[in-house]
Amino acid sequence: MTLYRPDSLDSALSLLGKGGMTVLAGGTDVYPGLRDGAPPAHLLDISGIAGLRGIARAGGQWRIGAATTWTDVIRADLPPLFDGLKLAAREVGSVQIQNSGTVAGNLCNASPAADGVPVLMALDALVEVQGPGGSRQVPLTDFIAGPRAVALDPGELVTAVLIPDGPGQGAFLKLGARRYLVISIAMVGAVIATRSGRIDRARVAVGSCGPVARRLTGVETALTGAAPGDVARLVAAADLPELAPIDDVRATATYRNDAARTLIARAILMAMEAPHVA
């Protein structure tokens, strides 16, 4: 195995163009996988590329560089829009994993149980990709093409996660078999913008309840205009065609459907609470 550590994006793209590279950022998904088979012949560590780490706002958009860790997210000064992302950041593995693991890596790994995905979907995140053909932006909902599959062409590298700025407060809830260091049974990310105490715009996504996390567009529409007191009833009555959970070692499909519905209502109400320090 050879490890390449380019210090510029150009040299990273040039190495990637040669083919056969496994991209490495924090490595928290790559290293445990090394025991499962032959190690990859070529690893491309992007964590040393200048300008790829950090969170900044410009032109009505937030930019999370591809080498930004979950600890960077937790420590960043961000508006309530990101409260859900901060809560999700605290659920990724443990402190040591949050110190190494990156937001972009969580997306590229594309686990159906990735903690970062539902909340970033609710934030309408775009994935910035650079490759031989230049730069392009892909909505996260299209980027994650299936379990462990992303819409990246050969030679392309994720360089940032982009989030449109706007009103609203975020929330995130995860259910696992225990409180800490656990793969989720179901999880919900929500971003709610309110006007005069009622929902102006709801954005809700569910993870671990299907091959990929999904936005719940039907529920989002049904919630427009709702007061906090209406939320539980509306969610209980909602049709949720996006949920397609399986029975596995962590939970049955029936339990996941029931738990997800409870988490959806709780996350929405949490995102409507008076702003607090995340």
Next chain:
Amino acid sequence: MTNITLTVNGKSVSRDIPDETLLSEFLREHLRLTGTHVGCDTSQCGACVVHVDGKAAKSCTTLAVALDGAQVTTIEGLANGDLHPMQEAFTEHHGLQCGFCTPGMIMASVDIVNRYKAEGRTLTEKAIRHELEGNICRCTGYHNIVKAVESAAAKM
């Protein structure tokens, strides 16, 4: 093979190692610093926690070559003549049973206390339990571990 130079426990070390060498393997097999334990080898249990550039890291989840130039502190580098206050506290409160998880527990705990002190935050029992989520004691001796961390935090 790549040549790397790291500062481990304050001493500069330079070695030619295969690129796939994990930091845990580098410490144990190349430097013979066997205080860092490997429990699960899948970045869950925390027995292998060391400090890399002042932050807690799971050494089984880090390639040594990627750390060229970094400062690494292991359990062997914690005592400075006398035992570190965290080591004293684990002894005093019997914060261990079989002891396998102890090096990682101590390294994680020192990181927790340092972080809370630097940020001016109060380290409550609840916070200690939450912060130790990445370290698993399969003897389930958590009560005394938490007592030890509380006690050391008051002295650090």
